[in-house]
Each structure stands twice: as structure tokens, then as C-alpha cells.
Amino acid sequence: MGIIRTEDLTYVYGEGTPFRKVAVDGVNIDIDEGEIVGIIGHTGSGKSTLIQHFNGLLKPTSGKVFIDGEELFADKSRLKEIRFKVGLVFQYPEYQLFEETVYKDIAFGPKNMGLSDDEVDRRIKETARLVGLKPELLDKSPFELSGGQKRRAAIAGVMAMEPKVLILDEPTAGLDPHGRDRILGLIKEYHAEKGTTVLLVSHSMEDVAKTVSKILVMNDAKVFMYSDRSSVFARSEELSAMGLTVPQVTKVFDRLRAMGIEFQDEVFSIDYAKGLVLRLLEEKRKNLD
Amino acid sequence: MIKDITIGQFFPGQSVIHRLDPRMKLLITVLYIVMLFIAKGFSGLGAGVIFMLIGFLLSGIPIKMMLKSVKPILPIIIFTGILNLFFITSGNIIFEWKFIKITDNGLRTMAFMAIRIILLIFGTSLLTYTTSPITLTDAIERVLSPLKIIKFPAHEIAMMMTIALRFIPTLIEETDKIMSAQKARGADLESGNLIRRAKALIPILIPLFVSAFRRAEDLALAMECRCYRGGEGRTRLKQLKTAPRDYFALALTVIFIAAIILLNRYSPI
Structure with a gap:
């Protein structure tokens, strides 16, 4: 059994009012420990609502959620404990910063866990290094940082709790390409170093394709499919029908294959594409020789 | 959840009551309140009930919503009762026990007051259920605009109300998000004594204020970029127009007031 499992999870907003809306509809998923998963779907497809069930911020209208084998809401007093297991970074997390210094802000989560000061200190220093915040920034007010730094400080605040599952909701929203690559890079690094389960919610296929190994596609409050990258992108036509696009570079190489160029690789990033093109050219030259 | 709070409690619809000119609705509501206060006996109050029922039945608002509006003031009704x-x-004394005396006059007044308060709430709720808050502020601005002669800032007040109404849902959503984010970081908002709970609000209030200030600044800039210079010489996208039904509604209200005055005189029970 995986670390996150749901059984017929359904959530309805505004039950009994004219504004009733089914946000999550009969979702059954099972995510294995150590996996890095992308959750993708266009705006309003229920991604954000779904992930808020994973640490008990929302209570399912019907159905069940199991974290690490334990059912959520079975025992309310365990909820706080489970929240420490599942770290949730919200959209625009920089708007949650409130302390006088970055150091204190990152300490907020670990302190709520009741850790010793030494342990809190160790975690802050480690996560600050992981997210690339220089030690001198830790004594500054979070409101003095740049946009990208604020975002990384806020992510560090959740990472410092060392959750078994880290969920990030649109962590790159509103950042420039450089900031976006930096955040995605640090998420990959974090996953590689800690080996914990990571869920990355996004509506950008490009972002997801670069970072994750498996993809969960949400459409109209339902799970459309949950599979590895290549089998998801193989259904590009269905994806574009629901307003999602396969990364441009993948499209280009699909087309090349259709035109008769032979290669086995699945291409998801520009870097990989570059390597592949160079390799194919090399092979061609050898064949010519 | 905090999102479930309804502010302005507008209930969208297409009924005659919904389509009445908001200025007229405002005026009629004021006249309706006057009606309730000049009624001296149950017969007059009965006329008020009929008037309210006409509005209610025409509006198509579910009875559940109307009853919900009375709920918060139930303690007041009971207390005055x-x-x-x-x-x-x-x-005449009906019941006597030690120092407690209940008279028929007391019972009568209790019932009279309770009915009057409930009618007041029903009537005003009907106004807010059938008029969107923005339309209502627009109407308030128009009704207050004659006071501009004595330098009363009718436009500015209406604009402030509009902005406040516009941002209430936004801020509620924002609060909800910040609360979720801090809860995800293990903030405990529900337990502990008063001081601990007040302290637990700091991680929510600071980001909320920061964001409110940021939004205010952005909004002020955006308004200036679009050359907003106050109400002077401003025209409107949606002109309020009165239709025959508005005058009909007003006439009906006046007839009811006249009826109540007559009832007070000839059947003052």
C-alpha cells in the first residue's frame, strides 16, 4: 500500500446552496513512497482541492484518505501529527511569511512540532542551504527579500518540518523563467537528497515533464489517468482536448518520429533533446564513414 | 468553513421584486418600516404581514432563507419578550406566583413586539436578498446625492462601500488560504486559552494586513491610471431607470400606509 491512498474521495463545495460544485469526484489513487509525481489539470479541475485532503485541511464529503496506512479523520486528535507528515506548500507561499526574520519564519513549523532548539537550528540551516538562501539572509526581515527569495524562504519553512510527503501547489506561479528553473531544480535536488515522496501540482506540462517521473492528470474533478510520463504524453490528443498541452519539445520529436527518423528515447526537455540530436548526428556520421 | 459566511446575502433571481428599481426598493423599505411603527394594533400589524407576504411570494426566495435571517436576532426577540x-x-392578571405577575396586557405587548421585530427583519432581508450589494450602494448614492449641497460626500461614501463590499470575499478567501497555510505548518488555532488563541492569530493577521495594504496600493494606482478623480462629472454604465411597475409598487405601499392609519382609527385592537 502506498503512502497516499484515496478511496472514492469526493468533495462538494457549497452543498445545499445555489453555488453547489463538485470539486473532486470519486477519486481513487495510490501513490508509492519515494515517488515524485506531477499533478496536472487545467484551472478548476480540482487539483488544489484534492491535495488539501492529503493533510486533512479539507474533510472529504464522502470517501476516505489514507496517509501512511492511517485513515484521516478516523481520530481527530491525530490530525496534527499527520499534518507534520505531509508538508503542504500553497500557491504563492510567500504571502504566509509573517515573522521578524527569515530564520524565525522557517522555525515556525519545526517549533510547532515541539522539536528542541538545537534540532530546529540544524533544520533551518540545512533547508536554507537546500533552497539556496545565503546564511546572511536568515537575519533579514522576510519582507526585505526579493520575490524569488521570499518564495524559497516559504518553501524552506515547510521543508524544515522534514515531512514524509512534500506537496507543492504551483510553486513556480508568477516567477520569471530563471526563478522557475531554480525552484524546479531545488525540488529535484530535495527529492534526490531526501528520497521523500514529492507531489508537484501544476498546469504547466513543461514544468512537470522536466521534474517528475509519474503524472496524475485531473480533468473535470476526476482522475483522467495516473501513469508514467511517456504513457501520459502518448495520449497527447486527449490531453489537448482537455486544454493541456504536451511539452513543445516532445511534440517536435513525436513529429520527427512520424517523419521516419528512428530513435527510442522519450524527449521531455530541451537539454535531453540536445543530447539526442548530437548523438543521432554522430551515429549518422559514423554510418556515412 | 470560513468560505460559507455569506455577506450581503444576495440571492440571485429574476422576479419582479428583483427587477424593481433599487432606489424604489430602498424607499419602499423605509416606508414599510414606518408602516410597522405607526401600526397601533394587531389589525394594523396584520396589514403589514399581508404587505410583507406579497413581497415575499413575488420574490421567489425560499422560506428557509427567510427563517435563517431571523435566527441571529432570536435572542433579542426572546429577551424583549x-x-x-x-x-x-x-x-387583568392571568397568572400570579410570588412576585411574578403576568397580565393580558403583558402577553399582548409581547406578541405585538415579537411580530413587529420579525416583520422588520423579514422586510429588510427581502431587500438584501433581492438586491445585489453593488446595486444597493448605487441606490444609496443616488438617494443621498441631494445632500451634496451641504458638502455631504455621498459619492465617496458609496465608493468606499463598493470597494469594501468588493474586497470582503477576496479577503475572506485570502484569510482562508493563510489559515490553511499556517495550519499546514502546524499552527494550532482551535485549542488553548484566550491568550494563546490571540497569539495564534498573529501568523494570520500579519500576512493578511500586508496583503490588504498591498491590494489597497495596487487598487489606488489602478484607479488613478484610469483617471479616477472622484464623482465630479462622472457618468454611469448602468443608468437606473424607473418603470411603471416601480410606481405601482410605490402606490401599493402608500395604500397600505393609508389602510393602517384607518385601521388605527376604526379598529384599534
Whole structure:
């Protein structure tokens, strides 16, 4: 059994009012420990609502959620404990910063866990290094940082709790390409170093394709499919029908294959594409020789 | 959840009541309140009930919503009821026990007051259920605009109300998000004594204020970019127009007031 499992999870907003809306509809998923998963779907497809069930911020209208084998809401007093297991970074997390210094802000989560000061200190220093915040920034007010730094400080605040599952909701929203690559890079690094389960919610296929190994596609409050990258992108036509696009570079190489160029690789990033093109050219030259 | 709070409690619809000119609705509501206060007996109040029922039936608002609006003031109704019941000592004594005296006058006043308060709430709720808050502020601005002669800032007040109304849902959503984010970081908002709970609000209030200030600044800039210079010489996208039905509604209201005055005179029970 995986670390996150749901059984017929359904959530309805505004039950009994004219504004009733089914946000999550009969979702059954099972995510294995150590996996890095992308959750993708266009705006309003229920991604954000779904992930808020994973640490008990929302209570399912019907159905069940199991974290690490334990059912959520079975025992309310365990909820706080489970929240420490599942770290949730919200959209625009920089708007949650409130302390006088970055150091204190990152300490907020670990302190709520009741850790010793030494342990809190160790975690802050480690996560600050992981997210690339220089030690001198830790004594500054979070409101003095740049946009990208604020975002990384806020992510560090959740990472410092060392959750078994880290969920990030649109962590790159509103950042420039450089900031976006930096955040995605640090998420990959974090996953590689800690080996914990990571869920990355996004509506950008490009972002997801670069970072994750498996993809969960949400459409109209339902799970459309949950599979590895290549089998998801193989259904590009269905994806574009629901307003999602396969990364441009993948499209280009699909087309090349259709035109008769032979290669086995699945291409998801520009870097990989570059390597592949160079390799194919090399092979061609050898064949010519 | 915090999102479930309804502010302005507008209930969208297409009924005649919904389509009445908001200025007229405002005026009629004021006249309706006057009607309730000049009614001296149950017969007059009965006319008020009929008037309210006409509006209610035409509006298509579910009865559940109307009853919900009375719920918050139920304690007030009960409290005034008890006061009237025990402290009015005139009239025939119905029940007496030690120092407690209940008279027929007391019972009458209790019932009268309770009905009057409920009618007041129903009537005003009907106004807010059938008029969107933005339309309502627009109407308030128009009704208050004659006061501009004595330098009363009618436009500015209406604009402030509009902005406040516009941002209430936004800020509620924002609060909800920040609360979720801090809860995800293990903030405990529900337990502990008063001081601990107040302290637990800091991680929510600071980001909320920061964001409110940021939004205010952005909004002020955006308004200036679009050359907003106050109400002077401003025209409107949606002109309020009165239709025959508005005058019909007004006439009906006046007839009811006249009826109540007559009832007060000839059947003052």
C-alpha cells in the first residue's frame, strides 16, 4: 500500500446552496513512497482541492484518505501529527511569511512540532542551504527579500518540518523563467537528497515533464489517468482536448518520429533533446564513414 | 468553513421584486418600516404581514432563507419578550406566583413586539436578498446625492462601500488560504486559552494586513491610471431607470400606509 491512498474521495463545495460544485469526484489513487509525481489539470479541475485532503485541511464529503496506512479523520486528535507528515506548500507561499526574520519564519513549523532548539537550528540551516538562501539572509526581515527569495524562504519553512510527503501547489506561479528553473531544480535536488515522496501540482506540462517521473492528470474533478510520463504524453490528443498541452519539445520529436527518423528515447526537455540530436548526428556520421 | 459566511446575502433571481428599481426598493423599505411603527394594533400589524407576504411570494426566495435571517436576532426577540411579559403590570392578571405577575396586557405587548421585530427583519432581508450589494450602494448614492449641497460626500461614501463590499470575499478567501497555510505548518488555532488563541492569530493577521495594504496600493494606482478623480462629472454604465411597475409598487405601499392609519382609527385592537 502506498503512502497516499484515496478511496472514492469526493468533495462538494457549497452543498445545499445555489453555488453547489463538485470539486473532486470519486477519486481513487495510490501513490508509492519515494515517488515524485506531477499533478496536472487545467484551472478548476480540482487539483488544489484534492491535495488539501492529503493533510486533512479539507474533510472529504464522502470517501476516505489514507496517509501512511492511517485513515484521516478516523481520530481527530491525530490530525496534527499527520499534518507534520505531509508538508503542504500553497500557491504563492510567500504571502504566509509573517515573522521578524527569515530564520524565525522557517522555525515556525519545526517549533510547532515541539522539536528542541538545537534540532530546529540544524533544520533551518540545512533547508536554507537546500533552497539556496545565503546564511546572511536568515537575519533579514522576510519582507526585505526579493520575490524569488521570499518564495524559497516559504518553501524552506515547510521543508524544515522534514515531512514524509512534500506537496507543492504551483510553486513556480508568477516567477520569471530563471526563478522557475531554480525552484524546479531545488525540488529535484530535495527529492534526490531526501528520497521523500514529492507531489508537484501544476498546469504547466513543461514544468512537470522536466521534474517528475509519474503524472496524475485531473480533468473535470476526476482522475483522467495516473501513469508514467511517456504513457501520459502518448495520449497527447486527449490531453489537448482537455486544454493541456504536451511539452513543445516532445511534440517536435513525436513529429520527427512520424517523419521516419528512428530513435527510442522519450524527449521531455530541451537539454535531453540536445543530447539526442548530437548523438543521432554522430551515429549518422559514423554510418556515412 | 470560513468560505460559507455569506455577506450581503444576495440571492440571485429574476422576479419582479428583483427587477424593481433599487432606489424604489430602498424607499419602499423605509416606508414599510414606518408602516410597522405607526401600526397601533394587531389589525394594523396584520396589514403589514399581508404587505410583507406579497413581497415575499413575488420574490421567489425560499422560506428557509427567510427563517435563517431571523435566527441571529432570536435572542433579542426572546429577551424583549421576557421583559414585556414580566414588567408590564397593568391590565387583568392571568397568572400570579410570588412576585411574578403576568397580565393580558403583558402577553399582548409581547406578541405585538415579537411580530413587529420579525416583520422588520423579514422586510429588510427581502431587500438584501433581492438586491445585489453593488446595486444597493448605487441606490444609496443616488438617494443621498441631494445632500451634496451641504458638502455631504455621498459619492465617496458609496465608493468606499463598493470597494469594501468588493474586497470582503477576496479577503475572506485570502484569510482562508493563510489559515490553511499556517495550519499546514502546524499552527494550532482551535485549542488553548484566550491568550494563546490571540497569539495564534498573529501568523494570520500579519500576512493578511500586508496583503490588504498591498491590494489597497495596487487598487489606488489602478484607479488613478484610469483617471479616477472622484464623482465630479462622472457618468454611469448602468443608468437606473424607473418603470411603471416601480410606481405601482410605490402606490401599493402608500395604500397600505393609508389602510393602517384607518385601521388605527376604526379598529384599534
